[in-house]
Amino acid sequence: MAPLCPPRGVYTPVVAFFHENETLDLEALKAHITRLAKSGVAGLVIQGSNGEAPHLLHSERQEVIAVASAVLKEHGKRDAVIIAGCGAQSTRETIQLCKEAQEAGADFALILSPSYWTGAMQKPAIQKFFLDVADVSPIPILLYNFPSVTPGIDLDSDTIAILGSSHANIVGCKLTCGNLGKLHRIAHDARITSPFATFAGKSDFFLHGLVGGSNGVIAAAANLVPKIHVKLLQYYDEGKLKEAGDLQTKLSDADWQLFLLGVAGLKAALQRYYGYGGGRSRRPLGLVESSRFEGKIETILKSVVDLEDSL
Template sequence: MSPSIPPRGIYAPVVAFFNEDESLDLSALEAHITRLAKSGVAGLVVQGSNGEAPHLLHSERQEVIATASAILKKHGKSDAVVIAGCGVQSTRETLLLCNEAKESRAHFALILSPSYWTGAMQKPAIEKFFNDVATSSPIPILLYNFPAVTSGIDLDSDLIATLAASNPNIVGCKLTCGNLGKLHRVAHDARIPRPFAAFAGKSDFFLHGLVAGSNGVIAAAANMFPKVHVKLMADFDEGNLKAAQDLQTKLSDADWVLVQLGVAGLKAALDRYYSYGGGRSRRPLGMVDGAKFEGRADSILKELVDLENSL
């Protein structure tokens, strides 16, 4: 029997919180996951791009996954899905991370393309990498396509369909590339003989992805506004397109603000509007302080925070 796919819904790619000495701030992580657990999200992505995966030790990755799982269970959300980012530069270490993720109670692994030796990463090499990982991983994997962090490597729809069709342990993908035509093709590709979870990878094309047939969204802004995302999907599913469009407009504006602030800026926004976390990343990433939230940026985010708090 083929592995199950992640349930349709909203997934928050959980940010990593750090103390002033750059050690993990697990108290802020608990406050954050507690809020997410109560918001109606289908699950969490741990150690995605916003989780600063490249900055964490293996032991810290395991600690964060185990902590997230324990907090979900504590709040009666044992059925919530945990997807762990496990993609690194070698097949060997990627598989090590997949095994460690399973030990820490993750359900799925999210795998980026290797990209250090960019010139060598032609389609045959990438296809073999994902097949090798999927074949040996103890948990099902999702392909993670994010050209901005993989030296421009961009998985096309034919490669995704070929991988999904040939390896039953490849059960989905996250498309942060923003190519809606690709998302639509993958979501409806007849070459894939079983359910396949194609996720939009950003809030600013969440509704567009639903129209294309996505399995939901894995989006940084879901850290800030999980209930708003859940409401947009509900409006879409109920056929209330105008309400969904109105929410999408707000989310698109907010997503653009957060993109410009970067990973540390998202954490600074959580601190400013929800009073936990601080705008701190591990070096060489910097810090973002409250001065960045002025004028139009503050107005856009505050409007959605107020809406989030009202739901």
């Protein structure tokens, strides 16, 4: 039985892999999740932003969730949590995605604010959207705040705290906005009395989020170097702040280089350093060539990969 909210830890927002003809590359996916299953992460986020959810059909979303669940079980990771991206522009489709995710094996749903009609998405409309979804979703939901992909819509701490305190099926949030003050306020908001997991949404403020009371991190760079993330959390819990800070510096540098490469570039890095996945996304994102890995990018990424491989 799934926990009331995602357990504390490191979560990898799994990238989507494609063949040259843009069909899903499930063999690369299996290889990737096998490596993640052995790394000590607490769970996976399937069809987050790095999973290219807008590029997938409903049936493909279910297929990827089912494959991830099967691989985790194959490697004895039955307690590993699967959070599925279920955001859509309508309440109706969002609820449908939540139901399909649950059927495919997901434990939780991660949901962006609808944003196509940005001007109409004022606080009352957004709050009603999340409450309507929470009323019907068969799995608990987490609020996903990522203003860059929701034309500037930025959930503030009061909105998140109100939602988290008013519905038992709203059990957490992912803050890719990078607002550490917001994270701290939510993590310590007295209005939220039921279990609620507040996650940092990027590697470059992982340690800072832990200090602020986060439940861990959901971080793209954990696709490339999951063990380093797990080690940083271990150091923090052991009170080894100098060691945790040193790892944070490495992760911050690597996270920035991966950001510059983009979503397809992260997969190109997996191909370069671990031999699977390619650097391909569905169009219009396209392909990242290996020639992009030179100079500073290569130096920084190779350094963290070498450290990862030593752990």
